[in-house]
Amino acid sequence: MFVRIVKLSFHEENIPAFLENFEEIKEKIRNSPGNQLLELYQDKNNPCIFFTYSYWETEQDLENYRNSALFDEVWTFTKKLFNDKPEAWSVDKLVSLA
Template identity: 40%
Template sequence: MLIRLVKMQFNADFVSEFQENFKTLQPQIAAFEGCSSVQLLQDHQQDNLFFTISHWKDEAHLEAYRCSPLFRDTWAKVKPNFAAKAEAWSLLAP
């Protein structure tokens, strides 16, 4: 299993829109082949700082998602609203 952790900091005026959009996107991402779950977390002190944690069968399934229209369209909408460059890690559960 591959765990993907993504840190995203948004411009303050985009936070509400991002949260609303993610409600629609979360089940679509979770239904993507090879994804067993996806969760959105918000920092308790910085309202504009978010993390996604997703679980993937393997790197090939994650890469298929990253090459999908769903990811490309979503990223095109959120990327211009970043307050800082997004960071991502792919982790293995021991």
């Protein structure tokens, strides 16, 4: 399993549109084949910055999602709202304590 972390930065006036859209599509993303977890975080010091964490069984599962019509729909809508270039990391989870 690996984790995809994406940093998204929005114009303040676009945050409600982003959150509304995320609410509408989050279950579809979560139900994508190979997705095990989807989380959304908002920065405490800069409310215009968000992070998504998604857990995937394999890198191919993420690639399949990224090449899907769902991703195209999500990204086409979301990228219009940015105030900065998004950043993304794919990382292997080494330790998790709950």
